[in-house]
Amino acid sequence: MLALIGMSATSPTRAQSADLVLCDRVAADPGDPDKPADVRGVAEIAPADVATAIKFCRVAAGGSRRALYQLGRAYAANRQGTEAVSAYRKAADKGSTSAMVELGVLLATGAGGTTDEAQARKLFERAAEAGNPRGVTNLAALSKGGVLADPVKARTLLAKTAETNAEAQYQLGIMMADGVGGPKDDVAARGLFEKAAAQGHAGAMERMGAFAQSGRGGPQDTSAAKAFYEKAAALGNEDAKAALKRAECPMAIRDKRGNLVTNLCW
Incomplete structure (x- = not known):
């Protein structure tokens, strides 16, 4: 880490690369379609890594929608709900399907402070149409009266994405x-x-x-x-x-x- 920080002090381009590497290391989502194949990712950001994730993802977010989404994950792990929603929304606007899914979950459940099922459905639909598997399953699970909305459609959409x-x-x-x-x-x-x-x-x-x-x-x-x-x-x-x-x-x-x-x- 010290070597990476040392490089960041000498070159703006390499600084951005170092910040993104560190952001990926502690905050990448294993299921994010934007994640490079050589980045392992973590299911949950470790409490000891939250501050590091916020620090480096915040810098890297200026040039990477993946880092912006990961910044949202870090804020969520730190119980900063307002900041997490803001980061997810910005990442979704830039095309991050994982951010669409996370923002949709917050809106569907009201965990982000506001409940908006219609907007959540739109976000899940955008993510699903772009091939995000979690967008597909969340769209199917968005229910009324405990009944799955459209599991047949969900299965069809998943089949299109499941090749790779x-x-x-x-x-x-x-x-x-x-x-x-x-x-x-x-x-x-x-x-x-x-x-x-x-x-x-x-x-x-x-x-x-x-x-x-x-x-x-x-x-x-x-x-x-x-x-x-x-x-x-x-x-x-x-x-x-x-x-x-x-x-x-x-x-x-x-x-x-x-x-x-x-x-x-x-």
């Missing part, structure tokens, strides 16, 4: 596994999870672990299941961590009512 996008593969796999928006197809779902897992998608790795463990949609393979769980857990996936814990402590002790008392480990 790991998040789309994962989301489409979930819909196929659950039979949402079309027929249930465990084999196809497993194939999609496998493709997304190969691209480093933690959620898909966890699903591959579950499918391999139970033999769902393909052969049962406990060794492969454990490997998938371990990879997903290393990326912070809580479901995978829980699955590994259950494997270590498989014997459940329950009371007369069937409530879990403890697990025996070996």
